[in-house]
Amino acid sequence: xxxxxxxxxxxxxxxxxxxxxxxxxxxxxxxxxxxxxxxxxxxxxxxxxxxxxxxxxxxxxxxxxxxxxxxxxxxxxxxxxxxxxxxxxxxxxxxxxxxxxxxxxxxxxxxxxxxxxxxxxxxxxxxxxxxxxxxxxxxxxxxxxxxxxxxxxxxxxxxxxxxxxxxxxxxxxxxxxxxxxxxxxxxxxxxxxxxxxxxxxxxxxxxxxxxxxxxxxxxxxxxxxxxxxxxxxxxxxxxxxxxxxxxxxxxxxxxxxxxxxxxxxxxxxxxxxxxxxxxxxxxxxxxxxxxxxxxxxxxxxxxxxxxxxxxxxxxxxxxxxxxxxxxxxxxxxxxxxxxxxxxxxxxxxxxxxxxxxxxxxxxxxxxxxxxxxxxxxxxxxxxxxxxxxxxxxxxxxxxxxxxxxxxxxxxxxxxxxxxxxxxxxxxxxxxxxxxxx
Amino acid sequence: xxxxxxxxxxxxxxxxxxxxxxxxxxxxxxxxxxxxxxxxxxxxxxxxxxxxxxxxxxxxxxxxxxxxxxxxxxxxxxxxxxxxxxxxxxxxxxxxxxxxxxxxxxxxxxxxxxxxxxxxxxxxxxxxxxxxxxxxxxxxxxxxxxxxxxxxxxxxxxxxxxxxxxxxxxxxxx
Numbered sequence: 059x060x061x062x063x064x065x066x067x068x069x070x071x072x073x074x075x076x077x078x079x080x081x082x083x084x085x086x087x088x089x090x091x092x093x094x095x096x097x098x099x100x101x102x103x104x105x106x107x108x109x110x111x112x113x114x115x116x117x118x119x120x121x122x123x124x125x126x127x128x129x130x131x132x133x134x135x136x137x138x139x140x141x142x143x144x145x146x147x148x149x150x151x152x153x154x155x156x157x158x159x160x161x162x163x164x165x166x167x168x169x170x171x172x173x174x175x176x177x178x179x180x181x182x183x184x185x186x187x188x189x190x191x192x193x194x195x196x197x198x199x200x201x202x203x204x205x206x207x208x209x210x211x212x213x214x215x216x217x218x219x220x221x222x223x224x225x226x227x228x229x230x231x232x233x234x235x236x237x238x239x240x241x242x243x244x245x246x247x248x249x250x251x252x253x254x255x256x257x258x259x260x261x262x263x264x265x266x267x268x269x270x271x272x273x274x275x276x277x278x279x280x281x282x283x284x285x286x287x288x289x290x291x292x293x294x295x296x297x298x299x300x301x302x303x304x305x306x307x308x309x310x311x312x313x314x315x316x317x318x319x320x321x322x323x324x325x326x327x328x329x330x331x332x333x334x335x336x337x338x339x340x341x342x343x344x345x346x347x348x349x350x351x352x353x354x355x356x357x358x359x360x361x362x363x364x365x366x367x368x369x370x371x372x373x374x375x376x377x378x379x380x381x382x383x384x385x386x387x388x389x390x391x392x393x394x395x396x397x398x399x400x401x402x403x404x405x406x407x408x409x410x411x412x413x414x415x416x417x418x419x420x421x422x423x424x425x426x427x428x429x430x431x432x433x434x435x436x437x438x439x440x441x442x443x444x445x446x447x448x449x450x451x452x453x454x455x456x457x458x459x460x461x462x463x464x465x466x467x468x469x470x471x472x473x474x475x476x477x478x479x480x481x482x483x484x485x486x487x488x489x490x491x492x493x494x495x
Numbered sequence: 496x497x498x499x500x501x502x503x504x505x506x507x508x509x510x511x512x513x514x515x516x517x518x519x520x521x522x523x524x525x526x527x528x529x530x531x532x533x534x535x536x537x538x539x540x541x542x543x544x545x546x547x548x549x550x551x552x553x554x555x556x557x558x559x560x561x562x563x564x565x566x567x568x569x570x571x572x573x574x575x576x577x578x579x580x581x582x583x584x585x586x587x588x589x590x591x592x593x594x595x596x597x598x599x600x601x602x603x604x605x606x607x608x609x610x611x612x613x614x615x616x617x618x619x620x621x622x623x624x625x626x627x628x629x630x631x632x633x634x635x636x637x638x639x640x641x642x643x644x645x646x647x648x649x650x651x652x653x654x655x656x657x658x659x660x661x662x663x664x665x666x667x668x669x
Contacts, residue, residue, distance in 0.1 A: 110647035155661070386572070394568055408565075419565060
């Protein structure tokens with residue numbers, strides 16, 4: 059979300075760095091802006107099978123159930139002045155459509171280790187002088203970061219997810235990731251952390267609410283769309299692409315993710331966690347004042363993060379480049395899946411077929427997702443024959459391009475307690491990151 | 496090879512032997528042949544590409560809609576290289592865009608919940624449609640979409656029909 063707001067200061071040209079003015083805005087205004095951003099999701103136009111004015115959050119009323127009343131929102135307007143970030147403006151604005159990134163974005167950015175590394179930066183800045191002198195802009199960044207993400211949230215705010223019942227946001231985030239994707243972060247909890255509930259308290263009491271087969275279906279989708287890319291220009295010979303099967307996979311993912319969202323579940327959590335990670339992503343996305351002050355300038359987010367990590371004795375993920383680059387396209391694709399954009403074969407083939415011979419943004423991003431996922435995880439989704447779920451070896455020796463069984467929607471977990479496995483044995487996306495060097 | 500004559504002809508050029516001339520002519524002919532063949536190869540390649548392009552099926556309305564939906568989604572998510580979002584509000588017979596719009600935008604396509612589509616040019620004969628104002632707000636008159644019909648899509652397109660900006664969902668007026 060904050061990256062969208064950063065755009066509004068001086069909308070950059072593609073490839074040009076965003077301006078740092080966002081970090082000069084008072085955190086109270088930024089917090090208030092999040093209330094506006096939550097409500098702005100109700101202004102989105104019609105996408106896919108939707109009618110507009112709502113977003114696929116599992117409940118048609120969740121936005122209005124949890125937003126501030128209009129009058130109160132107007133009374134407490136953020137008043138962010140894009141011309142002068144440190145000031146307040148009373149100029150009212152008409153509705154703007156905005157949508158926050160998918161929870162997958164938060165998972166991928168946090169997997170880079172950015173949160174833990176920058177948290178250590180803020181901690182060291184607050185307790186000593188080991189990181190040197192800061193410029194005024196960096197002082198404002200540090201203050202805003204601590205106030206927004208490491209402080210009890212303002213009472214009754216949309217980001218108020220910390221309470222006596224869930225006091226640790228790290229645990230809350232892992233709980234959301236586990237429920238939505240059945241994936242854990244690769245890095246452990248910070249040094250000194252412990253919970254009376256055990257090693258992985260985020261897995262407790264989730265009931266059947268875990269998308270245990272998300273990763274299997276997701277990688278199969280990537281595999282099948284890659285087949286589509288390979289065969290897109292075939293004029294003769296066999297074409298093993300099956301657009302209806304791709305549509306079935308998209309539908310299964312749509313159903314699966316929708317199951318976790320029923321009744322508006324995870325909507326507020328997703329909003330806040332995405333906002334959190336977007337702040338840390340923005341911090342290293344270009345040479346922001348704090349990056350400059352830490353002598354961590356670089357040409358890419360992963361390079362900057364690695365240099366910052368060196369300053370505080372921590373390592374980012376080994377595949378943080380892929381994770382940073384995967385975050386946006388994977389988020390957009392999952393949202394499109396949840397909007398039902400690919401539930402029919404004729405729509406699903408747009409993932410890999412160009413439009414009138416010209417590749418679309420969707421084609422390019424889908425291709426990019428396949429490449430980056432393969433590189434980030436080591437799963438060879440481009441290899442032929444790795445179809446996996448066939449239950450018997452065909453006597454003919456011919457291996458089908460699609461598995462035997464069509465994908466099914468969400469598969470509930472058994473209700474028996476989980477075995478006492480280390481959280482690190484759960485499917486993870488990156489090698490250990492955010493760990494101490 | 497015959498011995499060349501002394502250099503320094505009347506024009507200062509170098510005189511060469513007949514054998515060398517024949518070799519040079521042969522080389523030039525070989526080059527010309529190779530170049531012609533290469534050109535023919537390239538011409539064939541270009542024709543094949545053109546034929547392949549023509550042989551691509553034209554995009555169906557569903558394909559265009561799916562692709563456009565994804566572009567809209569990227570714009571809503573704030574992607575730097577996607578369409579920008581604009582703030583807009585509704586009046587009884589018009590839509591007012593309150594944000595600056597991209598300079599490349601030439602047309603606004605407005606779609607209502609009942610399926611009515613209106614296309615409003617932004618620049619008509621070099622003049623802005625909005626009444627006497629340069630820059631926001633832009634007031635776009637509506638002729639076919641009534642005030643009780645929600646606006647579900649508001650798209651600003653450039654000359655090539657590409658999406659450059661998008662507006663919000665606008666509920667019906669009471």
